[in-house]
Amino acid sequence: MQQNGRGVKQGDRLLKMQGKLDRGPVEFKSHIAEQEGEIMAIATCDVISVPPTQSIISAVEEMTKCGFRRLPVTDAGTRKLRGIITSGDIINFMGGGDKYKLVQVRHNGNLIAAVNESVRSIMTQQPETLASDARISDAVDMIIKKKIGGLPIIDREGVLAGIVTERDVLGVLGSERSPLHVEDVMSSSLRVTAPDCPISTVTKDMTKHRFRRLPVVSDDVLYGIVTATDIMRYLGSREVFSRMTTGNVAEVTGLPVRTLIAGELFTTSPEKNINEVAREMLSRNIGALPVIEDSRLIGLVTEFDLVRAFSGG
Known part of the structure; x- marks a missing residue:
């Protein structure tokens, strides 16, 4: 579902941001030796x-x-x-x-x-x-x-x-030196959600589009990022049950997704080398980094993007 008006408060929308740089298609070339180990x-x-x-x-x-x-x-x-x-x-x-x-x-x-x-x-x-x-x-x-x-x-x-x-x-x-930068490998056509979007809508969007995470954007400013793990943790920590009075699922999935967003938000920039980004994601134990340029969200780089880039896929 593609929604573009600022009047849209809930649901996901597709964000296509090219940024100020020319980001044409990049041909990945295999530049990693075959890993023969078990x-x-x-x-x-x-x-x-x-x-x-x-x-x-x-x-x-x-x-x-x-x-x-x-x-x-x-x-x-x-x-x-x-x-x-x-x-x-x-x-x-x-x-x-x-x-x-x-x-x-x-x-x-x-x-x-x-x-x-x-x-x-x-x-x-x-x-x-x-x-x-x-x-x-x-x-x-x-x-x-x-x-x-x-x-x-x-x-x-x-x-x-x-x-x-x-x-x-x-x-x-990630230990293999790559000439590629974040802008070469990131996803720039993003589906995003709003802070007041219900958790139930986010779970549907993630399942339908097979996403593990959604940037949360308010008035074109990145508010945070919500992941499938955040939603799972909400259930696994039993916090979900403390919010219930009737036991009905709608009590908790009707809450705004901003309820789940906590902690420090880490971001990256389009010109960063992917080796540096890989090290940062591994050291912080995170699966993705929003890409920011001129204070705007222009993309998302994930572990999957990096594995594909390093492998030449």
Whole structure:
């Protein structure tokens, strides 16, 4: 949905800002040596997982406590991978998409009852995986082609052996010197939202467009950035329940998205080298940086953008 008037207070709109520089298309050239090492060298091997019977709320609390965006779901005895639950599944469940039916239909809008359902009811089944003998280049290819932020690693029996993320890959690729700058790799056609937009609208926008984050803009000024993890943390910290009186999901998803925005906002500039930006994102443990020029938001650079650029994809 494209909305351009200042009178629009709610909902998302498409922001196309070219800035003052000429930003034509950039052809990425592969300038990184093939990484032949095993994927397990950069993966997290001691992986926390939950069984399919675990409640949604306890899985979300685990993700919130550990700072995870995703959690593999495995059989309790065999550790065979059965699925994965991600922050995207959570925002879908909270009103973004088809998984909201669990709340709306089965529990008549009662979020407190719905979060006690088993995690198997909203997990992503048959997720994309990597074999334990895969190369780093295999992970890069899958991340770029499938636009997936994290991949479980399984052995020949389907047992969970590890997990590798965009951030793990970026830590390897980002050490390769690149001549590219932020303006070469950023997304400049952005979907944005307003501070007073309801959380329910944001979850729908994120789910529909497969976004993990939305810049929050007020009168063309960047107010903050809201991520799927912020919304998941809202549920996992149990703050959501303190705002409830009836238990109905509309009580919390009807609140303005500015309710979720807290902490320091980090930004970057279009002329910065992507090596510098990669180091900053890794050190701050953040997945994206809004790009500011002349006090205006002109783009967004994400871990995915950087992985694609460094890999020559």
